[in-house]
Amino acid sequence: MENRIYIFDTTLRDGEQTPKVSLNINDKLSIAKQLEKLNVDVIEAGFPAASNGDFEAVKAVANEIKSPHIVALARALKSDIQTAWNAIDDAQKPRIHVFIATSDLHMKYKLKMKPQEVLKRAVDMVRYAKSLCPSVEFSPEDATRTRPEFLYKVLEAAIDAGADIVNIPDTVGYSTPSQYGAFIKGIKENVFNIDKAIISVHCHDDLGMAVANSLAAVENGARQVECAMNGLGERAGNAALEEIVMAIKTRADLFNCHTGIVTEELTRTSKLVSHITGMQVQNNKAVVGANAFAHESGIHQHGVLNCRETYEIMTPESVGLKKSSIVLGKHSGRHAFVRHLEELGYKNLDKDKVNEIFEEFKNLADKKKDVSDEDIESLVKNEIFQVPEVFNLKYYQVSTGNTTVSTSTVRLEYEGKSVSEASCGDGPVDATFKAIEKAAGIKVNLNDYFIKSVGYGKDALGEATVKVEKDDKIFSAKGLSTDIVEASAKAFVNAMNKMYYEVSPEKAAAY
Ligand code: KIV
Ligand code: ZN
Numbered sequence: 001m002e003n004r005i006y007i008f009d010t011t012l013r014d015g016e017q018t019p020k021v022s023l024n025i026n027d028k029l030s031i032a033k034q035l036e037k038l039n040v041d042v043i044e045a046g047f048p049a050a051s052n053g054d055f056e057a058v059k060a061v062a063n064e065i066k067s068p069h070i071v072a073l074a075r076a077l078k079s080d081i082q083t084a085w086n087a088i089d090d091a092q093k094p095r096i097h098v099f100i101a102t103s104d105l106h107m108k109y110k111l112k113m114k115p116q117e118v119l120k121r122a123v124d125m126v127r128y129a130k131s132l133c134p135s136v137e138f139s140p141e142d143a144t145r146t147r148p149e150f151l152y153k154v155l156e157a158a159i160d161a162g163a164d165i166v167n168i169p170d171t172v173g174y175s176t177p178s179q180y181g182a183f184i185k186g187i188k189e190n191v192f193n194i195d196k197a198i199i200s201v202h203c204h205d206d207l208g209m210a211v212a213n214s215l216a217a218v219e220n221g222a223r224q225v226e227c228a229m230n231g232l233g234e235r236a237g238n239a240a241l242e243e244i245v246m247a248i249k250t251r252a253d254l255f256n257c258h259t260g261i262v263t264e265e266l267t268r269t270s271k272l273v274s275h276i277t278g279m280q281v282q283n284n285k286a287v288v289g290a291n292a293f294a295h296e297s298g299i300h301q302h303g304v305l306n307c308r309e310t311y312e313i314m315t316p317e318s319v320g321l322k323k324s325s326i327v328l329g330k331h332s333g334r335h336a337f338v339r340h341l342e343e344l345g346y347k348n349l350d351k352d353k354v355n356e357i358f359e360e361f362k363n364l365a366d367k368k369k370d371v372s373d374e375d376i377e378s379l380v381k382n383e384i385f386q387v388p389e390v391f392n393l394k395y396y397q398v399s400t401g402n403t404t405v406s407t408s409t410v411r412l413e414y415e416g417k418s419v420s421e422a423s424c425g426d427g428p429v430d431a432t433f434k435a436i437e438k439a440a441g442i443k444v445n446l447n448d449y450f451i452k453s454v455g456y457g458k459d460a461l462g463e464a465t466v467k468v469e470k471d472d473k474i475f476s477a478k479g480l481s482t483d484i485v486e487a488s489a490k491a492f493v494n495a496m497n498k499m500y501y502e503v504s505p506e507k508a509a510a511y
Pocket of ligand 2: 204
């Protein structure tokens with residue numbers, strides 16, 4: 001049996017269904033470019049019928065990204081399928097992904113359709129998709145709670161109608177590894193034309209078993225795994241790409257198969273996805289968490305020093321973690337700085353951007369003795385993902401204490417005006433956000449806010465993440481400073497700039 005496992009990344013589709021995550025065209029393009037470097041086989045770019053914005057984003061990814069298959073999701077409806085095709089028809093390797101639910105529960109209560117109607121719709125829509133697109137994937141949603149005999153019939157008919165890939169979603173994360181493995185085996189044994197299609201798996205993590213279930217499926221003949229970076233996805237998320245890939249690589253002795261993933265790009269991809277989505281990765285997360293290669297106890301440290309394999313089953317280098325020998329500080333020159341950026345993987349940055357980043361670096365080096373790679377990566381991302389600054393924070397001042405009401409005064413510049421406003425609030429950050437809203441003349445809902453330190457030490461940079469909501473859309477942005485109120489204020493203003501940019505990019509670019 002072919003022992004190559006295809007990695008189907010759904011960060012841009014199911015991953016975008018993570019609560020409080022919303023990706024615009026630029027976000028999707030930036031992530032897609034990195035996924036191409038990671039060498040995923042398939043990128044599910046979105047669900048074009050869901051909104052105009054998603055249609056445009058999928059189209060942009062389809063036009064720009066060349067080597068992976070670009071997938072557009074569609075319900076089993078002619079209009080969805082046509083829209084999906086319109087979004088990806090210029091892709092080098094387009095694929096339409098058609099889905100319809102097949103469990104009794106979903107057919108009765110959600111679709112309100114009889115099984116025979118669902119079967120016919122699946123066949124008709126796969127055939128229709130195939131008439132447009134050379135590659136078609138079919139998913140019977142909630143497959144793991146579908147009566148097996150009915151599922152076999154639907155899969156057989158979908159393959160006959162032209163499905164090249166049949167995907168078996170554990171939509172609600174209900175399966176266990178032995179059960180899911182047996183389920184895949186049952187499909188292999190009972191769907192008579194299964195050898196004409198690739199079996200794909202798509203597991204959700206509601207019971208924390210998405211990765212284990214996917215791997216059990218691989219052991220039983222699945223050859224495509226759908227997964228998302230950092231395990232993003234609907235509810236508890238999808239199987240984490242980095243865990244699937246490193247399990248297959250590290251335990252090649254067991255799985256006897258391989259992926260085409262450039263594993264050295266995993267850390268960079270994880271950080272980029274975390275930065276853009278504003279979804280933090282927990283420190284103890286497997287493979288890409290900050291502690292994944294940290295040894296705390298003396299016994300472990302001693303063991304690793306003597307022989308790394310005592311406590312390390314994979315190397316930090318294999319997932320792209322590098323220890324830099326250069327420490328940059330206030331005396332570092334532009335030349336050394338640029339060389340270091342290149343070592344960190346930021347090679348073809350625009351000259352103006354490099355100048356801005358160098359300026360920020362110098363400011364930071366004045367406040368901090370040693371500037372770490374983490375600091376520099378934050379500065380770079382902060383600059384790369386900056387949208388045009390319509391609102392510019394010129395000044396802020398807070399007065400706060402545990403026995404006084406916090407007040408904040410801010411000055412914003414925008415549209416040629418300079419506006420100062422003051423506000424009280426529940427703490428200095430709340431007061432500052434309110435003063436910014438007053439000065440900008442815009443009211444938004446604060447959907448999420450958190451702050452974390454970048455690196456270690458009392459003088460560490462604070463990185464604030466702010467998500468604001470306006471008209472049901474979420475805009476996520478970050479702000480950096482060694483002062484946490486300033487970091488928060490910058491993040492808030494950046495989120496408003498992002499909002500402005502998305503509503504009116506031409507107008508924003510004119511500033
Ligand atoms: O979880 C699921 O069932 C899905 C399908 C659309 C494949 O995301
Ligand atoms: Zn899903």
